[in-house]
Amino acid sequence: MIKVEEKLFQNRYRVDAGRPHVNIRQPDVCAHECKTQQCTVCCPAGCYTLEGNGRVVLISDGCLECGTCRIICDEHRNVDWEYPRGGYGILFKFG
Amino acid sequence: MSEKFDAIVVGAGPSGNAAAFTLAKAGLNVLQLERGESAGSKNVQGAILYADALERMIPDFRDSAPLERHIIEQRMWVMDDDSFIGTHYRSEGFNKEPYNRYTIIRAQFDKWFSGKVQEAGALLVCETTVTSLLRDDKNRVVGVQVDREGGTIYADVVILADGVNSLLAKKADFHPELEPKNVALAVKEIHFMPQEVLQERFNIGEEEGVVIELFGKITNGMMGTGFLYTNKESIAIGVGCMLSDFKDQQTTPYALLEQLKEHPSIKPLLAGGEMKEYTAHLIPEGGYKAIPKIYGDGWMIVGDSGMFVNAVHREGSNLAMTTGRLAAETVIEMKTAGKDMTSANLAEYRKKLDESFVIKDLKKYQEMPEIFHHNRQFFTTYPELVNRSAHNMLHVDGVDKKTKEREIFSSFKQKRSLFGLMGDAYKLWRAFR
Numbered sequence: 001m002i003k004v005e006e007k008l009f010q011n012r013y014r015v016d017a018g019r020p021h022v023n024i025r026q027p028d029v030c031a032h033e034c035k036t037q038q039c040t041v042c043c044p045a046g047c048y049t050l051e052g053n054g055r056v057v058l059i060s061d062g063c064l065e066c067g068t069c070r071i072i073c074d075e076h077r078n079v080d081w082e083y084p085r086g087g088y089g090i091l092f093k094f095g
Numbered sequence: 096m097s098e099k100f101d102a103i104v105v106g107a108g109p110s111g112n113a114a115a116f117t118l119a120k121a122g123l124n125v126l127q128l129e130r131g132e133s134a135g136s137k138n139v140q141g142a143i144l145y146a147d148a149l150e151r152m153i154p155d156f157r158d159s160a161p162l163e164r165h166i167i168e169q170r171m172w173v174m175d176d177d178s179f180i181g182t183h184y185r186s187e188g189f190n191k192e193p194y195n196r197y198t199i200i201r202a203q204f205d206k207w208f209s210g211k212v213q214e215a216g217a218l219l220v221c222e223t224t225v226t227s228l229l230r231d232d233k234n235r236v237v238g239v240q241v242d243r244e245g246g247t248i249y250a251d252v253v254i255l256a257d258g259v260n261s262l263l264a265k266k267a268d269f270h271p272e273l274e275p276k277n278v279a280l281a282v283k284e285i286h287f288m289p290q291e292v293l294q295e296r297f298n299i300g301e302e303e304g305v306v307i308e309l310f311g312k313i314t315n316g317m318m319g320t321g322f323l324y325t326n327k328e329s330i331a332i333g334v335g336c337m338l339s340d341f342k343d344q345q346t347t348p349y350a351l352l353e354q355l356k357e358h359p360s361i362k363p364l365l366a367g368g369e370m371k372e373y374t375a376h377l378i379p380e381g382g383y384k385a386i387p388k389i390y391g392d393g394w395m396i397v398g399d400s401g402m403f404v405n406a407v408h409r410e411g412s413n414l415a416m417t418t419g420r421l422a423a424e425t426v427i428e429m430k431t432a433g434k435d436m437t438s439a440n441l442a443e444y445r446k447k448l449d450e451s452f453v454i455k456d457l458k459k460y461q462e463m464p465e466i467f468h469h470n471r472q473f474f475t476t477y478p479e480l481v482n483r484s485a486h487n488m489l490h491v492d493g494v495d496k497k498t499k500e501r502e503i504f505s506s507f508k509q510k511r512s513l514f515g516l517m518g519d520a521y522k523l524w525r526a527f528r
Binding site for chain 2: 090
């Protein structure tokens, strides 16, 4: 199993502590209404993890700001997605 | 900040820089807003720069732009699990100045381009996210709201160059949310290694570069492709598939990339390299039919935000720069003629685009996304069949060639039926003609 954390470790971030720019709107919808929970598969930074109790937990610190989660959640529209405040988030060294 | 500008450009990628540069050079009062700490710090690409689009704005860009290598060889590899069959096109013609294509590192290139924009006289403000567009009582766009205190800024026209995730355009109802079938998700790594090692490995000189486009079984049946580009002292390797396909399966994007890096034809090319960054990016690949309305009262859309990517030929930044430039030229014309930035007047932008290679190319391939969406055999069965046919023919084992030919033909028929084969050939011909 590949650890995405090892990849993200190479990246540079300025985390806006306590102000995540992506949020799950209603966690209960992920747990009970979403059958596929594909955010846990598709996010290229592994920000979404599926807990044992069927809940989806989002930690957006490693977010690459690609927008995937927002777009694939097209059935429930349960992701609040904004850009980080100016200057925060991922800072690509090479891009 | 309650100053009023002639134009506000949101974003400092290729399209935003092209627009701001063209406007500023014509003497307009331009404000450019960038959410990253500097131009390029939020931007991701493969990355290939096509000289032409930039050359039309900055003819002597080669003197100062941070370019990695000019491309002299293009390889296309059709991959099976442990083999590839492919073509290489290498030409001394590509080794003559002025060079046509270069590999670049976007963080460096965008910063350089942004420098040119500022030299031309535009005001760039970084670390500033535009949160919404301002409208007047007639619903015309008259400026932007930014995430800084008192951040209300006015302008005659706002050019959205804010990339594939154009939240601004979506919030303003210029177009609906992106659909998974119209965007590809690509992930990429950059691997550093000594320049000499890289040059020996790819059989190239100091400034020369190689591009490898990859498709076939590396995408696990998803509609997508991979790539490997040589930079000065690094290799960019990535893979991307349609988001609708990623959504329907269980492989993570990073696992797909690992799998590609482990392919026996790729692994030796990366050997000894040091991975220094991992990136992900959406590519708007919906093509002609997915282009939204790109102008209105007081606003225009350029670059990725307007779906301006030619997925078939892997062109994007040149479409971005061209749309940025043409939008700016439209604004300049209106300004010079003393006309308002109304939807009717800005329609000239779309007319200019229709006459350019941008719309002509996208129109040419408008059926392509549909065809590939519905015909997975192009990513699975065919790559497998052609690879195995090559293996069969080249593997010397006492079986005569005629028998081998028969075996190959029957394996094609078995997997895809004669009717299917002819149908696929027709579909491809129609899509590419």
